Amino acid sequence: xxxxxxxxxxxxxDRNDYFIKTSHKDIPKALQIxxxxxxxxxxxxxxxxxxxxxxxxxxxxKDKNTINxxxxxxxxxxxxxxxxxxxxxxxxxxxxxxxxxxxxxxxIKNEHLILSDKSPLYPLRRD
Amino acid sequence: MNxxxxxxxxxxxxxxxxxxxxxxxxxxxxxxxxxxxxxxxFMHRGIEKALQQRTYQQDRFLIExxxxxxxxxxxxxxxxxxxKLLDVEIPERAKYIRMIIAEFERIHSHMLWVGIAAYEIGxxxxxxxxxxxxxxxxxxxxxxSGNRVSYSMNTIGGVxxxxxxxxxxxxxTTMDKIDSKLHHYIDVFVNDSTITKRTKGTGILxxxxxxxxxxxxxxxxxxxxxxxxxxxxxxxxxxxxxxxxITHSTSDVESRAIVRLKxxxxxxxIIRQCLHLMPKGELSIxxxxxxxxxxxxxxxxxxxxxxxxxxxxxxxxxPYRIKIRTPTLANIHPLQPMLxxxxxxxxxxxxxxxxxxxxxxDRVTLLDTRTGISKTVDEAYLKKL
Numbered sequence: 307x308x309x310x311x312x313x314x315x316x317x318x319x320d321r322n323d324y325f326i327k328t329s330h331k332d333i334p335k336a337l338q339i340x341x342x343x344x345x346x347x348x349x350x351x352x353x354x355x356x357x358x359x360x361x362x363x364x365x366x367x368k369d370k371n372t373i374n375x376x377x378x379x380x381x382x383x384x385x386x387x388x389x390x391x392x393x394x395x396x397x398x399x400x401x402x403x404x405x406x407x408x409x410x411x412x413x414i415k416n417e418h419l420i421l422s423d424k425s426p427l428y429p430l431r432r433d
Numbered sequence: 434m435n436x437x438x439x440x441x442x443x444x445x446x447x448x449x450x451x452x453x454x455x456x457x458x459x460x461x462x463x464x465x466x467x468x469x470x471x472x473x474x475f476m477h478r479g480i481e482k483a484l485q486q487r488t489y490q491q492d493r494f495l496i497e498x499x500x501x502x503x504x505x506x507x508x509x510x511x512x513x514x515x516x517k518l519l520d521v522e523i524p525e526r527a528k529y530i531r532m533i534i535a536e537f538e539r540i541h542s543h544m545l546w547v548g549i550a551a552y553e554i555g556x557x558x559x560x561x562x563x564x565x566x567x568x569x570x571x572x573x574x575x576x577x578s579g580n581r582v583s584y585s586m587n588t589i590g591g592v593x594x595x596x597x598x599x600x601x602x603x604x605x606t607t608m609d610k611i612d613s614k615l616h617h618y619i620d621v622f623v624n625d626s627t628i629t630k631r632t633k634g635t636g637i638l639x640x641x642x643x644x645x646x647x648x649x650x651x652x653x654x655x656x657x658x659x660x661x662x663x664x665x666x667x668x669x670x671x672x673x674x675x676x677x678x679i680t681h682s683t684s685d686v687e688s689r690a691i692v693r694l695k696x697x698x699x700x701x702x703i704i705r706q707c708l709h710l711m712p713k714g715e716l717s718i719x720x721x722x723x724x725x726x727x728x729x730x731x732x733x734x735x736x737x738x739x740x741x742x743x744x745x746x747x748x749x750x751x752p753y754r755i756k757i758r759t760p761t762l763a764n765i766h767p768l769q770p771m772l773x774x775x776x777x778x779x780x781x782x783x784x785x786x787x788x789x790x791x792x793x794x795d796r797v798t799l800l801d802t803r804t805g806i807s808k809t810v811d812e813a814y815l816k817k818l
Contacts (some may be wrong), residue, residue, distance in 0.1 A: 322666065323730045347647050347660075349732070349741045350758035365730065365741065370666035372730050374743075395647025398473075398762055406481075420474035424477060429482050 312339055313375060320384075322368045322370045326379075330377045330386065337392045340366060345373065351399040353407040355432045360407055364396075379409070388413035406430040438462050442777070444477045455765070455789065464777045469471045469769050473762075476634040484755045489515055489589060491723055492752065495558025495585045497730075499759070502545065505538045506735040511755070513668060514731035514744040515589050518724050528593035529634040529711040532578070534586050535733075536707075540611060541570045542736035543651075543693040546788045547618055550690060553781040566614045569607050576600065608701040608783075614743050622690045632687035636771045636783035639684055642789040646767040650760055651696070651740020652787050654680045655688035661696075662734040674706040674725045686786040687804060693788075722750045735760050737788050761789050 307324070310316060313336045314328030328336050345366050352363040359378045366373045379386055388411050390397050400411045401419040408428035410416060421429075438480045440461040446454035456472035479500060484492045494507050496511045497504045507728055509531055516523060544567035551559035563568040571581050578584035578594060596604070622628055638648065643656035653660050663671040676699040682689040726748040737760035747753040765788045 318728070320729060325728065346644050349647075349739065349763075350743070350756060352743045352754070352756040354745065354754050365742065365743065366668075367732070367739075372732070374730065393647065394645055395763065395766060398766055399758070402762075407598075418474075420477050422474065422477075424731065425477075430477060 307371070309339065309343055310373065312431045313373070323372045323374065325374045325376065327376050330379055333375075333377055334387070335387070336375055337389055340373070341392055342383045345370070346393075348399070351396060351403050353403040353409060353430065355381070355407060355430060357381075357432055360409060362409070364384060364389065366393075373413065384409040386411060390414060438466065440524070444780070446472075451787040455806060456574070457768075457784070459777070459780065460773070461777060465543045466777060466780065469772050471765055471768070473765070480756060483505060484752060485749065488722065488750045489752060490722070492755065493588065493644045494585070496757075497585060499757070501582050503538055503735045503740075504583045505534045505586060506733050506740055508585075508744045509535060509669075509742050510731045510733040510735075511744075512587050513733070514742045515596065515724060516720075516727045517718055517731065518727050518744060520725075521590065521718060521720055523591045523718060524715045526595075526710050526714045527669070527716050529707045530592045530594075530716070531587060532669050532671065532674075532733045533596065533704050533707045534574075534584060534592075538572050538705050539594075539700050539736045540697050541567050541574070542788075544570070546693060546736075546785075547690070549621075549785050549788075550632075550686070550691070550782065551628070554628065554784045555626055559628075561617075563618065566611070569611055569614075570627050573604060573607055588717060591715070593716070595716055596708070596711070600779060604708060605705060608704055612648070612698060612701050615694055616703075619691070619784050622694060623685065629687060631671050631779070631782060632690060633683075633685060635686045635779050636775060636786055637684050638767055638771045640682070642770045643684075644766065646768045647763060648738075648772070649763050650685050650689050650788075651689055651692045652738065652764050652767065653695075654678070655692045656684040657682040660739070662732055662739055666732060668731075668733060670707075670710075671703075674703050686782055689786045689788075705727035723748065724750070724752070731809055738764060761787070765789070 307432060310324055310326065314326045316324055317327050318325040334343065345368050347367050349365040349367045356362040359381045362377050366374045386409060387401055400414060403409050404411050404416050405421050406428060407430050442459040442461055444457040444459050454475040459466055459472040460468040462723050469711050480495060483495060487495060493508055496507050547563040548560040558758050574584055576599065577596065578586050586594055607637050620693050640657045640701040643653045643658045649660060656725060657680055659678060659680055664678045679699065681692050681697040724746040726746055728745040731742045740760055741758040743756040744752055745754045775783060
């Protein structure tokens, strides 16, 4: 698993779970590295409002290992590019992220999937 | 898509037979499905938000309510995540009891699915029989926990109830009965032409697509993808018991039925071994209310596939964030390639073949795009097709 270091900084290893921090601009590069290393399964995407910024964690897995790539984006204009080109299974996770935290996902339709029109905007924001 | 001959079929969101509704907008060319749009959220209850406002112990009760069928695997995976954050190891006996309950849950969930699948293709005898036989394991769960649905067996640090020697004997006898029933259902699903005519070659999800769309659980295994976390990433003591991961390569509805039924034979095998290997000892350990700062991942093999929990603590008694990804969310997207090119009449069984926590075909509107005339039809009409 030496190649994991090329994804970014490994800040935590918990048994078979690897937590890696990478800058937002390096995400496309990280996705390519994952593909090159035969990682095909995305388990989920977590969005967290830290009050300072929005953290996005992409959770990939292969056999016993999970590879969790964390990146931070601006809280006032949260925007990121879709990863569905590389991992089509991420579509519903991205839509959930968009609705729960107000992250604009470039490259997919940002329409309501989960919340109703009357729901509060971005319920997982800590405002 | 030929706009002159195309219909739009709004499917759902309500269905009386199953909870958790979902809405599928199906585009049809005659009777052939050309595209599917997915809409979710009719049962969105804001649980992730509510979890942030309660303590870790209170969250356990709320998490139990996420799903009526797989309430145990939810709390199991949640407790595993919090135990990782606390850096504690639970007693060995508790691990075996957690495994036994998880396998009971798989048995009653898959038996329920067998009934649903038979019902969707109009074979009500099998539906009634499988639900009758499902009661065998439901009674065991009630005997063990006092409840048929939310067993509340798992707690952070272990389990809440023990399995007595008398109970263990009853479980062994029941597992033998279940095994013989399962052999019968496997025979029915493989050989009965009433079933195979509807299931063979229907709703194909190729191995390539299963991997591409990150499909999980029996759906992926029925397309030949090896992904059983009990084997691939053993948690609890699954690495101490002998069982096989069931995969099948025909990728159709029949394949999904075979995988589910055969893996139940493995479940009964696991339960017998757990009863044999279970050492005497404590059921749980005391854990602090305050969870140290950190983050943890926990995954489990729910009846419908990989269940995923991410937990982050800020060093208080309430979680800063709990992220839950239930299996159905991951398996909805693969419905698109499964449905494209299929007949409208096969839609109920294909949708049911992913074993979703929702259903839909209670009331639908057919819209003729050529004339603009719409007509409302019911589930009975769809089944007659």
